[in-house]
Amino acid sequence: MKDSVSVLIGGKAGQGIASIETLLTKGFKRAGFYTFSTKEFMSRIRGGSNTTLIRISKRPVNAPVFKVDIFVPLDTDSYYHALERISQETFLIAKKGDFECDCTLYDHDLPSLAKSIGSPIVSNTIAAALVFGMLGCDLGILKEIVSELYQDEMLEINLRALDIGAQLAEDNGNCRYCIEPNPISRKAGDFFLSGTEGVGFGSIAGGCNFICSYPMSPSTGVLTFLAKQSRTFGICVEQAEDEIAAFQMGLGAWYSGGRAITTTSGGGFALMGEGLSLSGITETPMVVYLAQRPGPATGLPTRTEQGDLELSIYSGHGEFPRIVLAPGDPKECFELTRMAFDLADQYQIPVIILSDQYLADSYFHIERFEIGSRQPVSRIVKTDAEYKRYCLSDNGISPRGIPGYGEGLVLVDSDEHTEEGLITESMSVRNEQNGKRLQKINLIFDEAIVPEVEGEGDIIVLGWGSTKHIIKEAVERIGDERVSIIHFSWVHPLSESQLTPLREDKTIVVVENNATGQFAKLLRLHGIRVDHQILKSDGLSFFVDELSKKLASALKEIR
Structure with a gap:
């Protein structure tokens, strides 16, 4: 029994891929699975080869994988577009003869089945019910969701499409990728x-x-x-x-x-x-x-x-x-x-x-987190007749007034200016105002979010932004106790408190979704030694299985 299952839906823009994503992600979550979905699509309103990847698991999964377990190509182009992601273990749902592959084929002509009930556009709904049933899930959940999304004639025809897909799944039997749901993931408060x-x-x-x-x-x-x-x-x-x-x-x-x-x-x-x-x-x-x-x-x-x-x-x-x-x-x-x-x-x-x-x-x-009742704090002040928009202060922050709130005149200008906001070419005033603005950086350093270090290993795998969960799962797959993880969400300005863990005698591997290693260059500007870089810039995010292989290769060099 697998730990997680990946489902790939492929087709042209306009074939209803988003509808399948909605049905399956809502359905899997209600069925008790942790669910993640991501998509890649071409820059066009109709046509092209687009895919949506859905992962389900009994444990939290929040990252994409390259190799897929179940593939539903709604057209020929999407099949060849995603061909490299198919293995012998993949279940392919398609009409026999349309494609040639070494994987397990579920021979179903979804467009013809949709036409048989009077609407060729519901082949996506049939596909959703088929996948849902293959994984042993209750069709009633999808019917509940469809009833929330559609009304009248569209509701009736989509319910019929669900019945057809469910019957196909029953005829085929559950696939070997069935996994046990986790009741914890059904928590109503989860997002x-x-x-x-x-x-x-x-x-x-x-x-x-x-x-x-x-x-x-x-x-x-x-x-x-x-x-x-x-x-x-x-x-x-x-x-x-x-x-x-x-x-x-x-x-x-x-x-x-x-x-x-x-x-x-x-x-x-x-x-x-x-x-x-x-x-x-x-x-x-x-x-x-x-x-x-x-x-x-x-x-x-x-x-x-x-x-x-x-x-x-x-x-x-x-x-x-x-x-x-x-x-x-x-x-x-x-x-x-x-x-x-x-x-x-x-x-x-x-x-x-x-x-x-x-x-x-x-x-x-x-998982549910508390939003809190904290209201935004307004720092706007009521001005008096002597108000100076850019008055000098101990910390570089001047009280901010707005026009019409108080007796003061609020002057701002793109030229260098005096404390009152009037244009000036005085060198001394320039130094005062420029210093005042830059002085705020010292306060901002105190606000910087210090990244947590996950693990105690001497090899740090470091990322920033959207690579967070991809790196985390890739490192978990490798299972090397020498590895720890640091993720940066505050990337500028970098404070010394953020950089302290990186100044220790450790090996640093930086993972970035770009070609030149921009964050690694930033770290080097701050005197941090970067030992290895793993970069990608083909227009796609990293995949967990892809990154785990690249990390494993880098770790062999470090031994």
Whole structure:
């Protein structure tokens, strides 16, 4: 009996892959399995070869695997697209003669079966019921879910499709991959969240009341999520004409007392560089959600990569403090996004949340955590007639007023300015104001999240952002007691407290989803020795089985 089972669904955009994902992930969770799903898709509205991977287990699994146990290709192209992921142990659900493989074939013509009940579009529902039944799960769960999703004629035809799929499963018998469910995973309070939803809920918890963005994959999900929640939570939503305008509108919202976020990817963030610098000199808070995809230029718009770390740290001309956060799962997406609003407000700086397509579009089984009743703290002050927006202070933070709240005049300017906010070319004032802004970095260091060290081994496998759970499971598979894990979610600025564990006499292996090892370069700038790097930049995330092999190979060199 296997510890976990992986199911791969392949097909064209428009064939209902997302519907199968919804049915199976909801169904498996209700049946008592820990569930994870991720997807890779081409940059087109219809057609192409797209896949969704679903993993179920009796223990928590929150990472993808390359080799699959059950494969349902809804068209020929998707079969050949995923051919390398099939082994002799794979169960293939397809019409005999359509494909040639050495795996176990369940000979079923799903499109013809769907047409036989009057709707060719429900072949995906038949497939979902067949897979569900193959793994010994109760069809009643899927019927319950379908009843929640559809009404009238569509409900009736989908229920008939479920019956057909269940009968096929019964005729074939349970496959050898049946695993026992875990009643713990049925906990009603557990969450099944994507990274996108984590950032969306975190924005709401952080007091966001304005989002302005220009749609750009893979960040657009946060824009549409908050748009759907806008009436409930009082969020003003604006789709800007471009990324430059989106950022500037966000600054305007913060200047006038709002709490704003903008969402983008690498190409859009490149256009925001001037606005980022404006945030720096005017000391106006701003929160940016940067969901990475492979570049340069348009690159691979719907794929994943960790290629924009340096962009997020160094973009924007001039020197000014900023914070870059890189969550590793939806729980961290929630917590760090809420934190981003608080940090931006407290230190009057831009804060960047660095995600990627893999994390944004993957769904994780997250054990219930307390959101808490903490309300966002507003640090806006009521001004008096003598108010100085940029008055010098012991810690570099000036009281932040907004227009119309008090008697003071709130002046901000992109030129260097006096304490009152008036343009100046005085060298002494320049030194005072620049020093004031940079002084805040010392306070920000105290906020830095110190990564936990998992394990006591002398070989540290280190990652940041979305590689978190992939590294964790890969290391568990290897089972080498010499290995410990460190994951960074606060990636800039790096404090000495974060780096202390890395200054010990240990071997460091850095895993990154990019071609040049950007975080390893950052560590070296801080005097940390990096012994080995494992890099990947083909547009896909690491897979657990892939990474475990690469780690095992690296460990042999270290012996």
